[in-house]
Amino acid sequence: MFQIGELAKRCNVTADTLRFYEKNQLIQPAGRSESGYRLYNEENQKQVSFILKAKDLGLTLEEIRELLEIKLEATEHSCAEVKAITTAKLSVIDEKISELTRIRSALKKINDACCGHIDDDASHCSILGALASEDQAASSCCKK
Structure with missing residues (x-):
């Protein structure tokens, strides 16, 4: 002890x-x-x-608590109960991955449209414009 x-x-x-x-x-x-x-x-x-x-x-703490309870009384529970917890967690993770993929794609689109020149002021920045507009279309901010 x-x-x-x-x-x-x-x-x-x-x-x-x-x-x-x-x-x-x-x-x-x-x-x-x-x-x-x-x-x-x-x-x-x-x-x-x-x-x-x-x-x-x-x-989560709740999921861990459930698994610990099952582990402590393993003969009273089935492997299917444990798998149900991890299957549900995988579903949540898959949803988060999908959401993050969508966010990444949208962010990459507006990022790629910006030239990012250090000499250009931000008044015509396409990233700021895309974030301010209701349509998320990104147009180039580079001076031509």
Whole structure:
């Protein structure tokens, strides 16, 4: 058993991060010392590692909490329940990728239409014009 500082060091996070996880019911101390300090064990370290890996995959705290609950009572749940969580997350990510692709395309279009000459003032900048107009058509801003 070890205190929060040791768990934080082992997991390469701060003690505040661990307190946050505890507050959000993602981990619970294995016990308390006689003086009231939180005590953690190897299982807590494994839980924090699980949380960090899930977080790196973009899972929300709620999704991580669900997965931890399933993991703790694995015999009471099916693999399909776990897959449903990751399938739903993939759908959200696919939607974000589509939106970002659309945004990138629109931004690239107005960016490509601008000559970006350092000697030209911005009064005829096509990027500013495209952002100010209701139609997003970009016309060249270069002086001809």
